[in-house]
Amino acid sequence: MHTIVDKVQLTEGIFKMIIKAPHVAKSWKPGQFVVLMVNENGERIPLTIVDGNFYDGTISLIFQVVGKTTALLASKNVGEQIYSIAGPLGKPSEIKRYGKVALVGGGVGVAEILPQIRALKQVGNDVIAIIGARSLNKLILVEEVKSICNEVYVCTDDGSYGFKGFVSDALKKLIEEGREINYVYAVGPVPMMKAVSKVTRAHNIKTVVSANPIMIDGTGMCGVCRVIVGGEIKFACVDGPDFDAHLLDFDTLESRLKTYIKYEKKAFEDFTRCQCHV
Amino acid sequence: MFREEKSLREAPQLLPIEERISTFKEVNLGLTEEQVKREASRCLQCAKAYCVAGCPANVKIPNFIKAIREGDYKKAIEIICETNSLPAVTGRVCQVEMQCEKACILGRRGVPISIGLLERFVADLALKKGWKRFACKAFNGKKVAVVGSGPAGLTVAGDLIKLGYEVTVFEALHKPGGVLIYGIPEFRLPKDVVEKEIKTLEDSGVKIRTNFCIGKSVSLKEIFDDGYDAVFLGIGAGAPVVLEVPGVNLGGIYTANEFLVRTVLMKAYLFPRYDTPIDVGKKVIVIGGGNTAVDSARVAVRMGVEEVKIAYRRSEDDMPARREEVLRAKEEGVKILPLVNPVRFIGDENNHVIKVELVKNQLTYIDETGRSVPVPIEGSNFSIDGDMIILAIGQKANKVFTQTVPELKLDKDGYIVVDYEARTSLERVWAGGDIIRGSATVIQAIGDGKRAAASINKTLMSKSI
Ligand SMILES: Cc1cc2nc3c(=O)[nH]c(=O)nc-3n(C[C@H](O)[C@H](O)[C@H](O)COP(=O)(O)OP(=O)(O)OC[C@H]3O[C@@H](n4cnc5c(N)ncnc54)[C@H](O)[C@@H]3O)c2cc1C
Ligand SMILES: Cc1cc2nc3c(=O)[nH]c(=O)nc-3n(C[C@H](O)[C@H](O)[C@H](O)COP(=O)(O)OP(=O)(O)OC[C@H]3O[C@@H](n4cnc5c(N)ncnc54)[C@H](O)[C@@H]3O)c2cc1C
Ligand code: SF4
Ligand code: SF4
Ligand code: FES
Numbered sequence A: 001m002h003t004i005v006d007k008v009q010l011t012e013g014i015f016k017m018i019i020k021a022p023h024v025a026k027s028w029k030p031g032q033f034v035v036l037m038v039n040e041n042g043e044r045i046p047l048t049i050v051d052g053n054f055y056d057g058t059i060s061l062i063f064q065v066v067g068k069t070t071a072l073l074a075s076k077n078v079g080e081q082i083y084s085i086a087g088p089l090g091k092p093s094e095i096k097r098y099g100k101v102a103l104v105g106g107g108v109g110v111a112e113i114l115p116q117i118r119a120l121k122q123v124g125n126d127v128i129a130i131i132g133a134r135s136l137n138k139l140i141l142v143e144e145v146k147s148i149c150n151e152v153y154v155c156t157d158d159g160s161y162g163f164k165g166f167v168s169d170a171l172k173k174l175i176e177e178g179r180e181i182n183y184v185y186a187v188g189p190v191p192m193m194k195a196v197s198k199v200t201r202a203h204n205i206k207t208v209v210s211a212n213p214i215m216i217d218g219t220g221m222c223g224v225c226r227v228i229v230g231g232e233i234k235f236a237c238v239d240g241p242d243f244d245a246h247l248l249d250f251d252t253l254e255s256r257l258k259t260y261i262k263y264e265k266k267a268f269e270d271f272t273r274c275q276c277h278v
Numbered sequence B: 001m002f003r004e005e006k007s008l009r010e011a012p013q014l015l016p017i018e019e020r021i022s023t024f025k026e027v028n029l030g031l032t033e034e035q036v037k038r039e040a041s042r043c044l045q046c047a048k049a050y051c052v053a054g055c056p057a058n059v060k061i062p063n064f065i066k067a068i069r070e071g072d073y074k075k076a077i078e079i080i081c082e083t084n085s086l087p088a089v090t091g092r093v094c095q096v097e098m099q100c101e102k103a104c105i106l107g108r109r110g111v112p113i114s115i116g117l118l119e120r121f122v123a124d125l126a127l128k129k130g131w132k133r134f135a136c137k138a139f140n141g142k143k144v145a146v147v148g149s150g151p152a153g154l155t156v157a158g159d160l161i162k163l164g165y166e167v168t169v170f171e172a173l174h175k176p177g178g179v180l181i182y183g184i185p186e187f188r189l190p191k192d193v194v195e196k197e198i199k200t201l202e203d204s205g206v207k208i209r210t211n212f213c214i215g216k217s218v219s220l221k222e223i224f225d226d227g228y229d230a231v232f233l234g235i236g237a238g239a240p241v242v243l244e245v246p247g248v249n250l251g252g253i254y255t256a257n258e259f260l261v262r263t264v265l266m267k268a269y270l271f272p273r274y275d276t277p278i279d280v281g282k283k284v285i286v287i288g289g290g291n292t293a294v295d296s297a298r299v300a301v302r303m304g305v306e307e308v309k310i311a312y313r314r315s316e317d318d319m320p321a322r323r324e325e326v327l328r329a330k331e332e333g334v335k336i337l338p339l340v341n342p343v344r345f346i347g348d349e350n351n352h353v354i355k356v357e358l359v360k361n362q363l364t365y366i367d368e369t370g371r372s373v374p375v376p377i378e379g380s381n382f383s384i385d386g387d388m389i390i391l392a393i394g395q396k397a398n399k400v401f402t403q404t405v406p407e408l409k410l411d412k413d414g415y416i417v418v419d420y421e422a423r424t425s426l427e428r429v430w431a432g433g434d435i436i437r438g439s440a441t442v443i444q445a446i447g448d449g450k451r452a453a454a455s456i457n458k459t460l461m462s463k464s465i
Helices: A068-074 A108-121 A141-150 A167-176 A190-202 A250-258 A259-277 B004-007 B031-041 B050-054 B063-071 B074-085 B087-093 B105-109 B113-130 B151-160 B191-203 B220-225 B256-265 B291-302 B321-333 B442-462
Strands: A002-011 A016-018 A031-038 A045-048 A051-054 A058-064 A082-091 A098-105 A126-135 A149-158 A181-189 A208-209 A226-229 A232-235 A242-244 B144-145 B166-170 B206-211 B230-233 B239-242 B253-255 B285-287 B307-311 B335-337 B340-347 B353-366 B373-377 B381-387 B388-391 B395-397 B429-431
Touching: A002 A108, A016 A068, A016 A141, A016 B307, A045 A108, A045 B335, A058 A068, A068 A126, A068 A259, A068 B340, A098 A190, A108 A126, A108 B353, A126 A141, A126 A167, A141 A149, A149 A167, A149 A190, A167 A190, A181 A190, A190 A208, A226 A242, A226 A250, A226 B291, A250 B291, B004 B105, B031 B063, B031 B113, B050 B220, B063 B087, B063 B166, B074 B113, B087 B113, B087 B191, B087 B442, B144 B151, B144 B373, B151 B166, B151 B191, B151 B230, B151 B442, B191 B206, B239 B256, B253 B256, B256 B321, B256 B388, B285 B291, B291 B307, B291 B321, B340 B442, B353 B388
Parallel strands: A098 A126, A098 A181, A126 A149, A181 A208, B144 B166, B144 B230, B166 B206, B230 B429, B253 B388, B285 B307, B285 B388, B307 B335
Antiparallel strands: A002 A016, A016 A058, A031 A045, A031 A082, A051 A058, A208 A242, A226 A232, B239 B395, B340 B353, B353 B373, B353 B381
């Protein structure tokens, strides 16, 4: 059992939780995730570790409510318990000195690039952040990102704030303006990561994305998280989740994510219906 | 004469087929006490007992059967537990027809003693009565870490706690038991049997930490830094092999591991009461012929699908699954399609599988394992409808732990290399079970655990580390 010690709503449908999990806080590295079960009959879901505090044994998770399990998690309050947290899982990201790097985050993906920004800065990289969301009311963590990055570009699809357009467009513009960028790391919805990959492939810039397939165990045992990388089958939970964007088959990733849509919808609807009746 | 003897072998009670296919209740209900007595009385108490050599853990079969005959069930369970720490499990899942019962002298006339069922009877009785199987010595000052809570790890834990060690078992999943809890279905091995076995260990003082992935939550080095004197790696083979043919990533294609984890561990058949979903089709095709394939097929039957077929590359008699389960599966309506190989999977416009193309095989020369090698017959391709495919074509070594310890010696397939005492290439690190053998059996994992525990004890008691 893991106690929730803090909970903040960042924007509509996105929450930050700080949870006691000393075994994770002690050893986590950027790029790793936990697999969490809210209660005993619950589903196992993966969430990226956004931060961890060695001293008080807590970790920070930032998640978007998209279905039953994330909705249930969001309904828990400070002082309540989470049934199980396994982790840290996955390979840590490769953090080294590339020179000039661009970190691209879309939607809740902005949270997932935070630890990367910190780590890449710490080893001496010049960090540009490009963050975005559908509209201003979906944007998260703008101030945090600004406070640690030299250069931040904010985009919204509808132009309600910052640059109007996709994060991939903003990246393309920077590159085409002749900015030197040696490495790109991107996290967000599959179409966004795919678009970023297309932009950087044209300019031959090394690009890594964090793949987000469906997972269950997170320890390499079930094979549900398989992705195709350079024509080979890899398990995202043990071989990733970071992969070379120019080798990852985004289309298969996207179609495999849809496998359970009808069940997920039912579970979510049943759940929201019960919640209203309470 | 032969006939009469055949009828002498006691047959277990079975759940009626109609009830089986709509529930996950245990199918084989075991023998009654009367039957057990009759069966035990048939044993010849051979001086040279072949049965013992046939059991990978060398359970002292004639001795425990003798105790049964004397009505001393408590003694019987003590004898079994000398070499087998999970008899309620092995009595249900051992491939007896390949092991002890194959070797039994009466087996030559087709009527071996039902050793597995006798073992199961006394083990269940012991669990029911809460008989203590061993007494624990006082704490001897040494700490041992066991990684993985499958049969290998649980055996090491049990053997060492008896000897006075402090033992902690680390398990990556949220429930201990390994394949016994996440793989083998309820109708073959009820989870409360496994839970009781584990509870017995915990009552004896074994500590179990779930959600703790060694190599990730803590490194091997940190375990030793925490004061453990020895580490046993019982991490299983675990990783599923994914068939590399076109269309294998379409929706509706599962590895058996995923299918069984969703149903057996996460109880997807109780969705939405349990949150984990499973997308069951109407026409299910299972690829493979081992226990995993047959278990998957029988779970699918119970989820109310229209038809289930097992496509296997060799002949039905070559299927490596337990014979009994193949018979049960057929009774439950599973069709077996022998001598075929999948060539590709065909999807619809939503990238969901609808058909599988197979090629017929012919059996050719006999290889070193004694089985005929299947070779595809050119031009014999045909396709059948299937909207749910379960791949049960084997396991390979999981790297979640080994990738974190590059100095540990592995073979070319990623399995841990050990010597005859189950020692790995690293000092004070032992290993056993599927991670040293590839997919093997429960009783082999138990045997490895016994060997490792003895070696750990010998090492820690002789050296002052
Ligand atoms: C390594 C990894 C790290 C992740 N980190 C985060 C994070 O930090 N914050 C966060 O909000 N989310 C993260 N995700 C996604 C998160 O796991 C899913 O949103 C969650 O499992 C949804 O569960 P649910 O029951 O609420 O929704 P479901 O009912 O299961 O799904 C609802 C919708 O979400 C989609 N979905 C399901 N599973 C995933 C998935 N694994 N990835 C993306 N979409 C999915 C489905 O297609 C469906 O449309 C991560 C995923 C992975 C693999
Ligand atoms: C569906 C199925 C049916 C089977 N049927 C039979 C049968 O009828 N009869 C029979 O004899 N055998 C059967 N087997 C084979 C048998 O189950 C295995 O041989 C046996 O379980 C191997 O035991 P083990 O202890 O080596 O590992 P496992 O049982 O595989 O347990 C390993 C455990 O270690 C954990 N782990 C892995 N890595 C780590 C880590 N880094 N940190 C912490 N924990 C970790 C895993 O989560 C797992 O729980 C079957 C197998 C399957 C899959
Ligand atoms: S070989 Fe058969 S008959 Fe002989 S002791 Fe063993 S079980 Fe009894
Ligand atoms: S452990 Fe298995 S092989 Fe050994 S005697 Fe018991 S049932 Fe037979
Ligand atoms: S989540 Fe099961 S193998 Fe990756």
